[in-house]
Amino acid sequence: xxxxxxxxxxxxxxxxxxxAGELSKIFVMDVTAAAGQCAHCGATKRFAEAHxxxxxxxxxxxxxxxxxxxxxxxxxxxxxxxxxxxxxxxxLDT
Amino acid sequence: MIWRVxxxxxxxxxxxxxxxxxxxxxxxxxxxxxxxxxxxxxxxDGYSAVRSYSIASAPNPERRVELSVERLPNGEVSPYLTRExxxxxxxxxxxxxxxxxxxxxxxxxxxxxxxxxxxxxPLMAMIRSRASAGSSAPFRLLYSVRExxxxxxxxxxxxxxxxxxxxxxxxAYTRATPRGWPxxxxxxxxxxxxxxxxxxxxxxxxxxxGPTSFVESAAGLLSASGNSPDKIRTERFGPTGDRQ
Numbered sequence: 001x002x003x004x005x006x007x008x009x010x011x012x013x014x015x016x017x018x019x020a021g022e023l024s025k026i027f028v029m030d031v032t033a034a035a036g037q038c039a040h041c042g043a044t045k046r047f048a049e050a051h052x053x054x055x056x057x058x059x060x061x062x063x064x065x066x067x068x069x070x071x072x073x074x075x076x077x078x079x080x081x082x083x084x085x086x087x088x089x090x091x092l093d094t
Numbered sequence: 095m096i097w098r099v100x101x102x103x104x105x106x107x108x109x110x111x112x113x114x115x116x117x118x119x120x121x122x123x124x125x126x127x128x129x130x131x132x133x134x135x136x137x138x139d140g141y142s143a144v145r146s147y148s149i150a151s152a153p154n155p156e157r158r159v160e161l162s163v164e165r166l167p168n169g170e171v172s173p174y175l176t177r178e179x180x181x182x183x184x185x186x187x188x189x190x191x192x193x194x195x196x197x198x199x200x201x202x203x204x205x206x207x208x209x210x211x212x213x214x215x216p217l218m219a220m221i222r223s224r225a226s227a228g229s230s231a232p233f234r235l236l237y238s239v240r241e242x243x244x245x246x247x248x249x250x251x252x253x254x255x256x257x258x259x260x261x262x263x264x265x266a267y268t269r270a271t272p273r274g275w276p277x278x279x280x281x282x283x284x285x286x287x288x289x290x291x292x293x294x295x296x297x298x299x300x301x302x303x304g305p306t307s308f309v310e311s312a313a314g315l316l317s318a319s320g321n322s323p324d325k326i327r328t329e330r331f332g333p334t335g336d337r338q
Contacts, residue, residue, distance in 0.1 A: 014306070016194075017130065017195055017329055018331075021144070021188050030192065033193040033194040049328075
């Protein structure tokens with residue numbers, strides 16, 4: 001697998017796995033195996049199953065069922081912005 | 095998660111456009127088959143680029159990580175990794191990453207692997223992990239590639255499946271086949287899934303990795319043939335242009 005293959009072609013999505021490195025700046029635990037509920041349609045899926053759009057300037061994860069935005073992650077210089085309002089909750093194994 | 099420095103200890107060409115890179119990381123915490131790493135290259139002027147690559151190697155006590163990288167004509171990172179990188183050079187890595195698309199040696203159920211092109215990498219780590227852990231879990235790999243010359247890990251896959259009856263490898267060619275091959279070149283279809291994958295009543299866990307369009311298609315066919323969507327795990331890396 002290589003995210004570079006994605007980089008020079010666009011318009012398609014990756015999956016939640018591809019955001020895990022960036023999200024590790026924020027979360028102590030691995031989020032790919034975490035279950036998250038979409039605030040729009042209520043589907044509960046593993047974060048690894050989310051559809052991920054990595055067109056700059058940030059990362060957008062969408063629900064694999066209804067395609068509503070679950071999470072947005074943008075890094076501006078030394079600051080990271082995380083917007084998770086599209087996710088009702090995230091549950092992780094401890 | 096911190097950035098770690100790894101030293102290149104071996105390079106091996108898989109095909110004219112793909113190379114396997116083995117790195118040694120003194121403080122590597124260990125990984126699971128199927129996980130990936132982020133690689134960061136930083137230029138002299140401070141500009142840096144990060145790319146994700148799946149780990150090809152099984153977990154090992156030597157703290158080594160093998161990555162296999164396909165060179166993309168207009169890539170920022172892959173031409174450097176596949177052409178310029180030398181033994182002794184250092185790379186920055188962040189990982190291991192991902193806890194969902196993984197195979198653990200404790201898993202005893204039948205495993206179905208489906209790879210499209212360079213999607214073979216994390217699945218190869220699973221096959222290698224099975225061998226190094228002495229697992230007897232039945233494994234089947236269906237590997238879709240453009241043509242015979244585009245197969246990665248060819249000799250090792252043959253050796254592993256010759257040695258162990260519980261590992262089988264089937265190829266599907268999309269552009270050109272070896273001479274006398276029974277199936278004309280083409281994409282994976284329902285007949286191939288029915289003929290080359292575990293019967294759905296075995297409830298095999300399925301791992302599918304490849305370009306997005308390939309993964310969508312293969313996962314859809316697995317599901318349509320009676321496999322439960324709960325047993326199908328996918329990893330996508332976007333379209334390659336020439337569909338596998």
